[in-house]
Amino acid sequence: MSLAELIDQPESRQQEPPQPLTGKVLLLGNDDRVLLAVARGLGRNGISVDVGWCDANSPALKSHYVNAFHSLAPYTADDDGWLDALHGLVKRHHYDLVIPCNDFAVVPLQLEREKLDPDTHWYLINDDAFQVAFDKAKTSELAAELGINLPRECEITAENLERGFNDRKFTLVDRRPLRFPVFVKPRSSITACDVANKRAARHVETPDQLAEVLIHEFPDDGVLIQESFSGEGIGVEVLAHQGRILMQLQHRRLRETIDGGSTYRETISEIPELTQATAKLVQRLNYTGVGMFEFRYNRETGGWVFLEINARFWGSLPLAIAAKANFPFALYELLVKGKTNFYTNHTTGVRCRNLIKDLRAFRHQKASEFELEKLLFGKDHLDFYAPDDWRPQVATLMEFARSLLGKVTRRIETSV
Template identity: 80%
Template sequence: MSLAELIDQPEFGHHESPRHQTRRVLLLGNDDRVLLAVARGLGRNGISVDVAWCDPDSPALKSQYVHAFHSVVPYSPHDDQWLDGLHRLVKQYDYDLVIPCNDYAVVPLQLEREKLDPDTHWYLINDDAFQVAFDKAKTSRVASELGINVPRECEITDADVRSGFSNREFSLPDRRSLRFPVYVKPRSSITASDVTNKRSAQRVDSPDALAEYLIHEFPHDGVLIQESFSGVGIGVEILAHQGKVLMQIQHQRLRETIDGGSTYRETIAELPELTEATRKLVQHLNYTGVGMFEFRYNRETGDWVFLEINARFWGSLPLAIAAKANFPFALYELLVKGQTNFHTNHTIGVRCRNLINDLRAFRHQKAEEFDLENLLFGKDYLDFYAPDDWRPQLATLVHFARSVLGKFTRRIGFSV
């Protein structure tokens, strides 16, 4: 049997009739890292995990902790076929909990919450928290009202664009000019009208470039423009119940991608000022669930700013799992069993990287060192690899090799 054939063998597909011999959860979403981390966090604690609304070729589906993959009609704002399919699935298997794992799944369920089967336990945050957390402009306004530091920023609306920017002057609310570079952030990463199109922040280096962006790429719901802040990216990851933080872990980014994501991260000792800012937001939103609160922190000056809320499971979740902060299982215990006392004893100094994306980031950013020793001697954890669950990482490597080979073959073809 070839390596590719070994990888392509499914680790799932046991569609036994319902239930209820085991505890069972349905995961929804198309973020491979998050699906895999949540599945591992639950599966290692004896919870059977099914997955839907993801790519059938996702490496996460190779995990031994994914019991079954279900093909369900994707969300559409124009009809309810997706809803009918989901309802048939949840009624057949009587899940303890249905967890949307990224924006692709979170936004439809939150917006259509009144249509969801009331007899099924759906993980949703309260609507007020959703309206704030999934709108970057509202998030920033709330943080400012709570006395939390935010970057120098301004909001641009459709009316502003229609009035024109011929003078190329952009001002803050107090009429001070913006200092470039700035980051232009759509108010929401995705919209209900197109949940497959993720809208990312863009770095803009001059007033002319900003004007061109606003003229040619302006989203209909407006943008938030924030000045760049010198510092390291810090994530405060939490589980909360009714506005009270029950679990917390903090990490810093060691390497970032061009679009602002992280490929290499490390758990750190608590920064009290960021803990307090997070607590204020959680309390104000009466938040129940998991989330990651993003900050920038300047270690030389001690200055910091709050950036945004990821009101769902976050992309660097594999780091938390590696550091023994099992947020997926804790969420299950909270929502299904009502457990609110969690004794976290996570490890500081744990590092975890997304191997393929980190190689790409290292190449583009020309970092002075890749921490190769940590990688070769097994000191770092990997997003997709675990000793008890190696197939997902192997699947990503095979996919990467096929991609490189395909590009090489095409180049040869063009040169002939």
């Protein structure tokens, strides 16, 4: 149960004596980076961390700050066996808080919130915020209503698709044609009927490519097509309570993947326009919790657009932890202890990279020897490595080595 929901309970409910704190949190999710960053953020402050709903071989489980891993039945929409197992686990361990850490865990708990044990403290956002933030078309509608800059975009529904796009012409509401390249984004990254598979955005260069994607990969709930905007990716990371931002950090992407992700990032000084846009959205959604609001910003022109909301912990969270912006522990203190005053003057110029993914990005971008040397021997922070918690990085390197060895072996076998 969220803090906002507790506040809305009848007076008699609020006056019940609080349960004693155990200093224990259960994390749910299958994103290694996020699980690890949240575990470190909590563990370094004396919180015991258990993990469930992730791969038993996850490198995050090698962390010094993960106390235990619990194997739990996966979510299924038509059977509550997963819920019974989850309830049994939280009853046995008396967790202060249960935190879903990525979409794989967030969506089931949000959809089934009415079935969740009311005596357990679940981290959930309010349902209106969930409905908007987890639907890119609704997110854009709200941003437009608030006067927030958006890229030129259009929504394609199943009805549109039935009418056909054989002429390979795609127009916006203002009747102007799309300018390529564009990003094709499913309205939701995952669905209740298939939470295990994330639907990624697609970068498309031409109208013919777009038509092929729409014909062969079209999801039932439609897609949002956004034109590319010239600028760098900016993330505005926040902790909010009842529509008010309590803690904020901004970062920029130094290197991006073709599907819109990033492998290398840096904390930056606040860009006021992006702060203001984020505050409008947070206030309108009456948002309580953590989130990362994505923008693109052109430093030469000062132009910017809002892209989407990550209404949960975000993939670049290790950078925030490295910059001393401990969002996981701040969330714990907000929801469990009611604290609303947080230190916000975090370190700028801190850089953090995902070593394995950045190595792959270097390979595709044909980086110079100097850049490669900086990647391998520089002093930047790494998503999986920390001086006090080095085993997760070793695990990722070993898995990378096994993957390379497997590819070499298959090539040898094929050539023989």
